[in-house]
Amino acid sequence: MVSVAGQPETGQIWNWLSEIPDPEIPAISLTDLGIIRDVAWQGDTLVVTVTPTYSGCPATSLINMEIETALRARGIDKLELKRQLSPAWTTDWMTEEGRAKLEAYGIAPPQPAGGPARCPRCGSDELEKLSQFGSTPCKAQWRCRACLEPFDYFKCI
Amino acid sequence: MAEPDKDALFQFLLRIGDNTLILGHRVSEWCGHAPVLEEDIALANTALDLIGQTQLWLGYAAEVQGEGRSADDLAFLRDVWEFRNVLLVELPNGDFGQTLMRQFLFDAWASLLLPRLAQSADPRVAEIAEKAAKEVAYHIERSADTVVGLGDGTEESHARMQAALDYLYPYAGEFFLSDAADIAMAAAGIAPDPASLRAEYDALLARVMARATLSLPESRFTHKGGRDGRMHTEHLGHVLTQMQWLQRAYPGCTW
Numbered sequence: 001m002v003s004v005a006g007q008p009e010t011g012q013i014w015n016w017l018s019e020i021p022d023p024e025i026p027a028i029s030l031t032d033l034g035i036i037r038d039v040a041w042q043g044d045t046l047v048v049t050v051t052p053t054y055s056g057c058p059a060t061s062l063i064n065m066e067i068e069t070a071l072r073a074r075g076i077d078k079l080e081l082k083r084q085l086s087p088a089w090t091t092d093w094m095t096e097e098g099r100a101k102l103e104a105y106g107i108a109p110p111q112p113a114g115g116p117a118r119c120p121r122c123g124s125d126e127l128e129k130l131s132q133f134g135s136t137p138c139k140a141q142w143r144c145r146a147c148l149e150p151f152d153y154f155k156c157i
Numbered sequence: 158m159a160e161p162d163k164d165a166l167f168q169f170l171l172r173i174g175d176n177t178l179i180l181g182h183r184v185s186e187w188c189g190h191a192p193v194l195e196e197d198i199a200l201a202n203t204a205l206d207l208i209g210q211t212q213l214w215l216g217y218a219a220e221v222q223g224e225g226r227s228a229d230d231l232a233f234l235r236d237v238w239e240f241r242n243v244l245l246v247e248l249p250n251g252d253f254g255q256t257l258m259r260q261f262l263f264d265a266w267a268s269l270l271l272p273r274l275a276q277s278a279d280p281r282v283a284e285i286a287e288k289a290a291k292e293v294a295y296h297i298e299r300s301a302d303t304v305v306g307l308g309d310g311t312e313e314s315h316a317r318m319q320a321a322l323d324y325l326y327p328y329a330g331e332f333f334l335s336d337a338a339d340i341a342m343a344a345a346g347i348a349p350d351p352a353s354l355r356a357e358y359d360a361l362l363a364r365v366m367a368r369a370t371l372s373l374p375e376s377r378f379t380h381k382g383g384r385d386g387r388m389h390t391e392h393l394g395h396v397l398t399q400m401q402w403l404q405r406a407y408p409g410c411t412w
Contacts, residue, residue: 052209052288054205054206054209054292055206055209055210055212055213055288055289055292056205056206056207056208056209056210056212057205057209058205085213085284085285085287085288086280086283086284086287086288087287088284088287088288088290088291089288130195131195131196131198131199132199132295132298132299133195133198133199133201133202133203133299134198134202135198137202137205137206141195141198155295157291157292157295
């Protein structure tokens with residue numbers, strides 16, 4: 001909790017933010033996704049800088065609300081959410097932990113090669129693309145030729 | 158560099174934002190109607206990206222205008238003659254092939270323009286373009302592949318794609334027309350002269366159409382009147398009756 005004497009360390013705030021699940025892919029957190037770009041105190045106001053994944057992602061406003069709700073619950077009442085477009089979000093900012101959690105959840109993590117490395121279910125690399133797009137702006141649809149299961153692939157951008 | 162004229166900057170932002178708005182709305186009309194589920198989802202996602210870009214472009218346009226309006230106000234409370242999109246994006250969808258041909262003709266232009274805008278002297282334009290360029294790079298991969306797949310497909314799909322190209326190509330030239338606002342943007346280092354993109358655009362189209370076994374029309378005649386608002390097609394009014402209906406029937410309605 002915030003004492004009268006001091007503000008929570010930004011490291012502590014990062015930890016709190018790392019507990020907020022992504023609203024569309026709850027297996028990973030907002031910090032796993034790499035969309036929190038900065039946390040800083042400006043006087044008595046906490047400024048959290050967030051970058052959108054896709055410009056039309058419908059989860060963006062929900063994400064802002066989740067951040068606000070979580071931090072207010074920790075006693076931070078002076079809070080400013082800043083949108084930052086540049087540098088544009090890239091899947092390179094996704095944490096290693098986030099990638100592992102995605103795969104365990106059944107979503108193939110982004111790969112620089114542009115397609116999934118292996119089937120998140122059976123591990124086969126015999127894969128085919130079904131569609132460049134999927135159930136959310138950040139995903140594409142692939143299928144495993146070995147176990148025949150379709151699966152989501154997190155687009156690499 | 159010359160100090161950019163506010164009205165010219167507003168015009169420039171309306172042009173780019175109205176293009177993404179009207180095309181985004183058109184593409185969204187496919188939602189629930191595409192030939193297969195995967196294509197339905199792809200079209201809806203493309204529309205979503207375009208509408209997202211619209212919020213950024215028109216949001217900035219509204220700020221530049223300085224009359225206390227929002228991106229929503231600009232999208233939902235203007236009438237036909239105030240829109241500055243090119244005619245290409247307001248044309249009806251036609252069949253699936255025609256929709257994807259239009260998408261490719263648009264993506265090809267956007268894929269050349271946005272990386273240049275990402276270097277704009279106006280940092281707001283640059284950051285929006287940097288974001289949108291990534292999305293458009295993804296869109297054109299799909300629209301070009303689909304044009305090639307259907308063009309170099311069956312006799313039926315080839316014929317439909319050639320007909321789509323013959324119909325739509327005379328609208329593509331409007332992207333490259335310039336007027337005083339464009340010259341002001343170029344002088345201020347905010348955006349390139351539209352005409353300067355034409356050679357690269359032609360080369361890109363030639364490459365893709367060759368793979369698609371489609372013939373580009375030889376005539377350079379171009380329909381125009383959208384980007385300067387002088388004469389939109391009859392179709393834009395019909396788009397607006399759908400798109401603006403809620404705000405017209407229930408002014409100020411939110412949820």
